[in-house]
Amino acid sequence: MATASVYKASDQVYDYICSKCEEHDLNAEAKHFCPECEHYLSDKCVTLHNGYHSKHTVYGRGDIQKWIGFFMDRCDQHGNKLEVHCDHHQELNDRQCSSISHLPDLARGFLETNEFKQLQSSVDKMRRRLYRVKNARMKDHIALKDFN
Template identity: 65%
Template sequence: MASGVSSIYTGSDLIHDYICSKCEEDDDLDIEAQHFCPQCENYLCDKCVRVHGGYYKKHTVYGREDIQKWAMVSLDKCDQHGDKLSVHCDDHQEFCCSVCVALNHRLCSSISHLSDLAKGFLKIAEFKQLPAAVDNLRRRLDELRMQE
């Protein structure tokens, strides 16, 4: 899901916060996105939003004025195939969908179902300490911000 992260246009110092998903996917272009469709989970440039609007008339598309609604990156879908992530390849240390397993991880020796890995996770000490650690980091960031 490289579409939602910053990138640098090849051969230029131009940096985009969000890249048009369709331009990047279809033409390998880094065109700045001006719109986001949460139903499709795609960032869209002005050209692609017109095409999208023709196909998906009932989709709600957010512009730059609603950028706070753009942070809807799906963490449970495969970047390559769009399928739900269901397993973890322990050999490669990566999450995979069933298509990834069939194509790229057939010979791997250790593949774990995510539901099995998640069992007991809420009881792990590190997980229980996470809220306090986040609060501590937030306080530290606030302190640093005030020093500026």
């Protein structure tokens, strides 16, 4: 029996989530990216997308280097280039708020901070925890299969 790759209210974690599925509270892995639409797309959604936008260039996982960081330089709300950090909202934006800090000023000296220096060990620690949780879930799944 085949299983679907779309999970509603799933705790499945993907590197990239389909933008269109996410709009409908679905959780599907994005395997494609369209820079013109600025959307990550699942296999199902890329078929629909390509039908509507046949002249768009869509990148697959083989071109993932063209995906990475694409949205990092644009404001989620306005689409403008990010230039500042809103101190009041604690988020990056494009000068739409009154209490702002310039990004280069905030970034100055970041590489020397303890937080940055400990980042790799924190990521490794989290990776080990996720691995333990994954193994525990697999064992539970096997136990449930054996129980039935």
